[in-house]
Amino acid sequence: MRTIRFAMLALAASIAITGCATKKDFYAMGGSRADGTVNMAYDFAQFEQPVVNMDQAKSIAKSKCQVWGYQDAEAFGGKTQHCNQFNGYGTCIAGQVVLQYQCIGNGSDRASVASFTPLPAQAVAATAGALSRDQWKQQQLDKLNAETGLSYDEYQRRYRQIMGQ
Structure with missing residues (x-):
């Protein structure tokens, strides 16, 4: 009986320490029509293990690029992480991850289309x-x-x- 309680306590502690896998949705947070770039982001909190769908990010970026007259979007590669909130010990407890996409294709209509920001x-x-x-x-x-x-x-x-x- 005692070993079962210990095992359950150890399991609960290991889950709490490792964090929870959390599905995160991307959103467009800006970009540059002149440069043909779109910034895609998702937010995270401490102890979360973000699960993201890169196809979702590309789809949203592509739709923004198409508004500007381009045909498609392509990820630059890499990501930038910003911390928006620190606790009293200097640990990041809330932040944002940003991926930049390059619009590709013609782009000839882009000057006549309004920005989405x-x-x-x-x-x-x-x-x-x-x-x-x-x-x-x-x-x-x-x-x-x-x-x-x-x-x-x-x-x-x-x-x-x-x-x-």
């Missing part, structure tokens, strides 16, 4: 006259609703970003 309210107010916060939000929501090919999760993420949630 929402502008901050201050930048919009400075360039388009004095927009109120509500007018800026409505403008960004109109852009978001006009965009096609977004997954539900990506739409929700952008909606929350615009609404400040």
